[in-house]
Amino acid sequence: MTDDDLSRQSLLELFREEAGTQTRVLSDGLLALEQRPTDAPALETCMRAAHSLKGAARIIGLQDGVDIAHLMEECFVGAQRGELTLTPAHIDVLLRGVDLLLRVGEAKRDAPVTRADIDAFVRRLSSPGSAAREQTGGDKVQAGDGVDTYAQLQAQLQAEALAQQQDAATPELSETPQTTDEPDTPHAADEDDAPPPHAATHAATHAAARHPDRMLRVRAANLDRVLGLSGEVLVESRWLKPFAASMLRMKRTQRDTSLALDALYDTLAGHLDDTALSALADVCTALHRMQHALGARIDELDHYERSSANLAQLLYDEALQCRMRPFGDATHAYPRVVRDLARSLGKRMRFEIVGTSTQVDRDILDLLDAPLGHLLRNAIDHGIETPDERLARGKPAEAIVTLEARHSAGRLLISVSDDGAGIDLDNVRASVIRRKLADAETAARLSEQELLDFLLLPGFSMREHVTDLSGRGVGLDAVHEMLKSVRGTVRIFNESGRGSRFVMQLPLTLSVVRSLLVEVGGEAYAFPLAHVRRTRELARADIDMLEGQQHFAFDGKPIGLVTAHQLLGTPTPDQARESVAVVVIGDEHETYGIAVDRLLGERMLVVQPLDSRLGKIRDIAAGALMENGDAVLIVDVDDLLRSVDKLVRGGQLDRIGRAHNVAVRQRKHVLVVEDSLTVRELERKLLEKRGYAVTVAVDGMDGWNALHNVTNGTFDLVVTDIDMPRMDGIELVTLIKRDPVFKPVPVMIVSYKDRDEDRRRGLEAGADYYLAKGSFHDEALLDAVRDLIGEANA
Structure with a gap:
């Protein structure tokens, strides 16, 4: 038997393992769809399982498996699009397809799948009514433990090769070590002949001395x-x-x-x-x-x-x-897989692996298999040209694809690069418009990096037609999701006509995380530095109100400010600092500042998983111990961003003034209610320049909520417009004067309406002062405020 025959046997074994796992997924999903034919998660799961089996069958040349899985995948996609409603007859036929997939990779070939079987499957799938009347057959196959995606075939092959190397080079350590100096006897030793315990220990020590680099199997x-x-x-x-x-x-x-x-x-x-x-x-x-x-x-x-x-x-x-393993442990299978895939596409290429000795956390290494498989397949299918096309462009006929791993600045960098045609940005822009992700005018303004980021979106593909190899748009999306799960990122670099490079940045290990420690409500919390964009001490004067939400300037843009006390449910401090410590988290698309009590510095923390009985704790990822033995909770930043988004959409954000109101109560506090951003900001700046503390609201409803949210007393004055959405100024004044708590608060109306009836309506509602914007100027407003409540610090 040749080496190619042995390699094919190994791949067939791996395909059988994957078929066992994915067909179980398909069977469970089909049974669920029989009860709920439009169940979107079940349809998505079945589609992905069929897609994975199709790719795995294609890699090892099982065309029958490709055809069957492709037909099933098309059926699930049609159901997802609403073009097909799955009936029990459909489920019967699809389950028959599951049986056929199991038979495709059987080693004994007792019942090989024939073209007649596939043709019959096609007929039944196109006419499920007749299929329902037939007896569904198929061999019963006991599926063993397998893998979840096509890409993990490579990892299984690599593991098998590594095990073979270990078996050939080193002895397996048994539970009872025995000396190998004496020849084996043909009979089992009785109890009297067994070596004493100290002899066994000596033998194990002697064996360790002779094999210091031997491999041992230890449970994770x-x-x-x-x-x-x-x-x-x-x-x-x-x-x-x-x-x-x-x-x-x-x-x-x-x-x-x-x-x-x-x-x-x-x-x-x-x-x-x-x-x-x-x-x-x-x-x-x-x-x-x-x-x-x-x-x-x-x-x-x-x-x-x-x-x-x-x-x-x-x-x-x-x-x-x-916990660390060399990167090369995960790459043994890639050269063969890349070679076979390039040959099937009629392309010539040289595959290079750099940094095989780079140490990687074993958990991260296990997770890298599927993303690397997707990126390599993407480079060969989308990036590399055919030999004729390369020669026509003045390039060597043989392309180069490079997989590299290295450490940089405390992070693991893994890149997949090629010297192909690169990514056609015009095609990406056209695909964005075609898929209605942006209109033509917006797409024309997108930068190169913004266009490349679209490639990471779920379901986004440059293929207009689905093939056996690609077109579903699940590859780069899977890469992006995996990296997010381990606090990593992916960047795409492109040179038109010269190639592209995908760079994954990951933590060196999942056991230790470099974190920023902060204090919130007297407790320590840790933000993983991978998610921290910047920290700063923010002066209170730099906090502005924009559309009812607190903001501050960050890189020339207004960034929303949220209190960690509200997010984490901790008590606010009794005393306020002159400035606010802020941790800026998020990415280019979603960035927020989280106000904390104090910044405590950076620490390397040993991640301690939380007890599984606690379930998922909102906004918390894990725990750790500090050097003095105190416990610290590690923040789940992605979960925290979702909590912030929920509070923003619900209009429930607390303001920094609630947590730090002690610092501003020495000054008179004015609430400005105005829907016009220009007028609102003008009034705020005028009052703050004169020394008053100012809170702003965007309409009457927002102002009414602000009155209820203020602590340590109430406002000294309310300045409001009349014409506003949701609740106008007259309604607001009426509510204030009817409430026994707020009735003593003076109210000033500032409005463009200067008719006598307008003034009369405002004063009858209970306003203490009416100022027309037509005669509005700086001193008029400040004189009116001083008449009503006195100087700012009086």
């Missing part, structure tokens, strides 16, 4: 527990340092006491008899001995503290290293 859960315990040991070891510092303070106190006692001895030397003086001298001597003994013990403690901290750090580093 056990390794995670070792890493967690080593992290706790590291935290505990650092507790000794502050304890040693407290002992030094005790030593200094004892020294001061000894000096004071010596001074007392000198003072009383001429006034006490010999007996008393001798007793005092004995006390001084005993205290000196205690001081020397304490100093010696502190030196020992200091040495132990340094040694313990060093050993704990080494233990933690080694435990962490056990």
Whole structure:
């Protein structure tokens, strides 16, 4: 049997494993669709399973599997589009298709799938009524554990190759180590012949000495527990340092006491008899001995503290290293897969892998398989030209695709690049317009990076027609979603005519996260630095109101400001600081500032998963321990952004003034209610320049809510317009004057309406002052405010 035959056998085995898994998914989904034919999640799951099986069958040349899976996929897509309503007859035929897919990869080939079987399947699928009257057959197949996507075929092949290498190079460690110096006996050793325990231990040690690089199989859960315990040991070891510092303070106190006692001895030397003086001298001597003994013990403690901290750090580093694997462990299958795919498309190419020794967290390495498969397939199918096209453009006939992994600035960078035609931005722009994601005018203004970002959207594809290889738009979307799940990002770089490059940026490990620590409500919280765009101390004067929401300037744009107290449900502090500590999170499309109490600095935190019995805690991803043993919660930034969006859409955002109102109550507080942005901002700036504290509202309803939301008292004055949406000024004044709590608050109406009947309506509603905007000028407004409530700081 040739090497190609062996390789094909391996791929067939992997296909059988994937078929077992994906057909179970299909069967479960079809049974669900039989009860709920329009169930969108079930349709999407079945479509993706059929799509994965189609790709897997195509990779290893099982054309029968490609045809069957493609027909099933088209059926599910038609149901998704509403072009087809799945009936029980359809479900019967589709289940027959599941049986056919299982038979395609059977090794024994007892019942091979024939073209007649496929033709019959096509007829039944096109006429499900007749199929319902036939007896559905098919072999019963016990599906084993498998993989979830086509791309994981490569990972299974790589794992198999690695296991074969290990089996050939090193012995498997059994539960009872035995020496290999003596020949095997043909009979089983009885109990009396068994080596004593110390002999077995010696044999295992001897074996370890002879095979220091041998591979051992360890359960992931056990390794995670070792890493967690080593992290706790590291935290505990650092507790000794502050304890040693407290002992030094005790030593200094004892020294001061000894000096004071010596001074007392000198003072009383001429006034006490010999007996008393001798007793005092004995006390001084005993205290000196205690001081020397304490100093010696502190030196020992200091040495132990340094040694313990060093050993704990080494233990933690080694435990962490056990989670790391070389990047090359995940790439063994790619050269063959890339070669076969290029040959099937009639393209010539050279595949290069750079950085195979780069260390990657095993969990991240496992997750990389599907994204890398999608990116490589995308490069070969979309990026690389045919040899004739390359020669016509003055390029070598053989293209180059490069997969590279490296560490940079504490992050893992993995890139897939090619020297193909690059991404045609005009085609991307046309596809954006065709799919109605933007109109022609907007699409024309999009920058190159904005256009490239469309490629990551769900369902977006450059193919107008679906093929066996691509066209569904699920590839780059899957890459983007996987990276988001591990706090990573993907960037696309393009050179028209010269190629493209996809760069994935990921954390080095999921066990440790570099975080920004903040204090909120007296508790510590951690923001993963991968999601933090910037931090700043924001002066209160720089916080503006825009359409009823607080904003501040960030890179020349207004950014919404939200309090962490409201998001995390923590109490607000009793005393306010002069400035507001802000953490800016999000991306180019969605950015917010989160106001916290204090910034505590950066830390490397060991991630401790929360107890599964707690379920998903809103806005929280995990926990960790700080150096002093205090617990800290790690914020789930994506979840936090969803919470912010929900509060914004519901108009429920608290204002910073609620949490920090102590600082502004020394000044008179004015509520300005005005729907015109220009007038509203003019009034606000005039009043603030004169020293008044100002809160603004965009209409009467917003103003009424602001009156109820203010704490530490109420407003000293309300300045309102008349014509406003949702609730006009007359209604607002009427509500204020009917409420026993707000009735004492003076109300000033500032309006363009200057007729006598308008003034009469306002004053009859309860307004204390009516100022026409026609005669409005700076001093008129300020004089009226001063007449009603006095100076700002009075």
